[in-house]
Amino acid sequence: MKITPETVSHVADLARLSLDQEEVESLTAEMDLILAYVEKLNELDTDAITPTAHAVPLENAFRCDQPSPSFSAEKALSNAPDSNEDCFRVPRVIE
Amino acid sequence: METTGLTIHEMRDLLDTGKISAAELTGSFLRRIHELDTRINAFIRVTKEQAEEAARRADRRIREGNSTLLTGIPLALKDIFVTEGIETTCASNILKGFVPPYDGTVVRRLREQDAVFLGKLNMDEFAMGSSNENSAFGPVRNPWDETRVSGGSSGGSAAAVAACMAAGSLGTDTGGSIRQPASHCGVVGLKPTYGRVSRYGVIAYASSLDQVGPLARDVEDCSLLLQAVAGYDPHDSTSVSLPVPDYRGSLKNGVKGMRIGCPKEYFIDGLDADVIASIRTALDRYRHLGAEIVDITLPHTxxxxxxxxxxxxxxxxxxxxxxxxxxxxxxxxxxxxxxxxxxxxxxxxxxxxxxxxxxxxxxxxxxxxxxxxxxxxxKIRTLIREDFAAAFDQVDAVLTPVAPTPAFLLGEKMDDPLQMYLSDIFTIPVNLAGTCAISLPCGFSAEGLPIGMQLIGKPFAEETILRAAWAFEQEAGIRKGPPL
Incomplete structure (x- = not known):
């Protein structure tokens, strides 16, 4: 499929990335090229193939429900760009 | 004596016999970094004071007779490993100023041995890249030719070890990020089987592919570093609770009777003539050592x-x-x-x-x-995994090139992302299959650049590929450092 600037802007919106006009143009061309290469995967018939999500077959990893120490609020907040008392502080969400 | 050029196992002997102290050894590395790294740019941050303090702790432990394999050995870590109290950026502007409140599991395991950390190493931002040019801290230059790339994404890890600015290092490998820079810088790099080493405290790129592994100056050092970090970790539910074998103990068992596969799909158009010649020579050496070379096919490569x-x-x-x-x-x-x-x-x-x-x-x-x-x-990933499973019914290991060419020029592929992606063509299948592989020097190009070969093993058969790599390294005797 052909990648258009509108597709790029839509995907950027989903990814929460603001892009300038120049980035939209270069990403349109690059994604078009890379996805055209990826079309190669369609040469193979995979209808009967089971997908692999993980190389090592994994079952649910259960463990005992035992409490153990975790970070203090102070430590957990030590890298926060903004905090207030024991909370992360974010820009206003509800007007 | 230039101690920074020694291997870890050689340093171990000097430390344990009191011929050198960890403080002296650490001082030599810090001076070397100070002299060279303005040119190479392998380090994002040098942690001089913490390193000196760790060296003093190591010296006390050695004097008490309680040293372990890595006590007092100066190492450095890719800046993807979370380190308590030391800024960790993943070479990204978005993480500048991030000082982690904890150590990742592999970092903790090395600290428990009183290994010395010299600093945090440059890399492609979030481990995305094949040339170390995608770093917010600038590219790493190849110690063999400073106009060329170090490879990536663990470019700082490979260049620091090659330039003797660290005795060994840890990197991560999602599509070749340990093996390709190791090849371009002329050092040994191992990507363990997915699940062999804990990823707890390793900043995630692609979680079903990421794996931690060592870069070192020889195969024995690589086995020591793997030994130190391998094993189950309750903090990483994808780590596997299989026993960790004694990797160093089986290094010298030879390759007599070993079946080594050579896949025809890896000899593609565009493969550099010097790379082909080096791989052919390596195959001959294995025949000479008593291994059997078997033509195999990995059809979905x-x-x-x-x-x-x-x-x-x-x-x-x-x-x-x-x-x-x-x-x-x-x-x-x-x-x-x-x-x-x-x-x-x-x-x-x-x-x-x-x-x-x-x-x-x-x-x-x-x-x-x-x-x-x-x-x-x-679904295609399933087919690639099945290719390897079928190959390993016939052979014990697979020998291939690591990269289609020796290190390319800085800037050469930056305008063409697809060409950059295609430079990982020989390393990516291993991550998709989740198995293990080692990259080690096997020759030089006409311009004198190192060329690496890759030995791919069955899942959790790191022992086999380390043994095969050690036998080749002894036979070929091509270990040498860059002309710095």
């Missing part, structure tokens, strides 16, 4: 790069959603509300390649395209 760039970018787009300017890292808030804050923080915090991969991955997972791209790629 040609689909691996396309498959990888769907799966890895999809996982990356999900993993990197956490960089939202709230809990850690940079925040750019122009007062436009929460969503605008996310968009601006990410726009200014991420570099071009990271944005490109987030975009590709978001696209592949988006409504209407999931089946055509992501699910399709997961």
């Amino acid at each position: 040609d689909y691996a790069v396309a498959c990888y760039y769907v799966i890895a970018t999809a996982e990356a787009s999900s993993n990197l959603a956490r960089y939202d300017g709230i809990r850690f890292g940079q925040r750019i808030d122009d007062g436009g509300g929460l969503i605008e804050m996310y968009r601006n923080t990410r726009a200014r915090g991420f570099g071009a390649e990271v944005k490109r991969r987030i975009m590709l991955g978001t696209f592949a997972l988006s409504s209407g395209y999931y089946d055509a791209y992501y699910l399709k790629a997961q």
Whole structure:
């Protein structure tokens, strides 16, 4: 499929990335090229193939429900760009 | 005596017999970094004071007769490993100023041995790249030729070891990020089987592919470093609780009767003539050592790069959603509300390649395209995994080139992302299959650049490929350092 600037802007919106006009143009061309290469995967018939999500077959990893120490609020907040008392502080969400 | 050029096992003997102290050894490395790294740019941060303090602790332990294999050995870590109290950036502007409140498991295991950390190493931002040119701290230059790339993404890890600015290092490998820079810088690099080493405290790129591994100056050092970090970790539920064998103990058992596969799909158009010649010579050496060379086929090799760039970018787009300017890292808030804050923080915090991969991955997972791209790629991944399973019914290991060419020039592929992606064509299939592989020097190009070969092993058969690599290294005797 052909990648258009509108597709790029839509995907950027989903990814929460603001892009300038120049980035939209270069990403349109690059994604078009890379996805055209990826079309190669369609040469193979995979209808009967089971997908692999993980190389090592994994079952649910259960463990005992035992409490153990975790970070203090102070430590957990030590890298926060903004905090207030024991909370992360974010820009206003509800007007 | 130039101690910085020794191997870890040679340093161990000098430390334990009191011929040198950990403090002296650490001092030599710190001086070497100070002299050379303005040229190479392998380090993002040198932790001089912490290193000197760790060396003093190591010296006490050695005097008490309680040293372990890595006590007092000066190592350095890719800046993807979370280190308590030491800024960890993943070579990204978005994490500048991030000082982790904890150590990752592998870091903790090395600290428990009183290994010395010299600092944090340069890399491609979030481990996305094959040349170390995608770093917010500038590219790493190849110690063999400073106009060329170190390889990536663990470029700092490979260059620091090659230039004797660290005795050994740890990197991570998602599509070749340990093996390719090791090859380009003339050192040994091992990507263990997925699940062999804990990923707890390793900043995630593509979680079903990422794996931690060592880079070192010889195969024996590589085995020592793997020994130190391998094993189950309750903090990483994808780590595997198989016993960890004594890797060093079986190094010298030889390759007599070993069956080594040579896949025809790896001898592609565009493969450098010097690389082909080095691989052919390596195959001859193995025959001479008593191994049997078997022609094999890995029929879906040609689909691996396309498959990888769907799966890895999809996982990356999900993993990197956490960089939202709230809990850690940079925040750019122009007062436009929460969503605008996310968009601006990410726009200014991420570099071009990271944005490109987030975009590709978001696209592949988006409504209407999931089946055509992501699910399709997961099915192709099954075929690639089955290729290896079938090959390992016939052989004990597979020998291939690591990269199609020796180290390319800085800037050579930066305008062409697809060409850059294709330079990982021989390393990516191993990550998709989840198995282990080692990269080690096997020759030099006409211009004197190192060439690496790759030995791929069965899942959890690191012992076999280390043994085969050690036998070759002894026979070939080509270990030498760059002309610095």
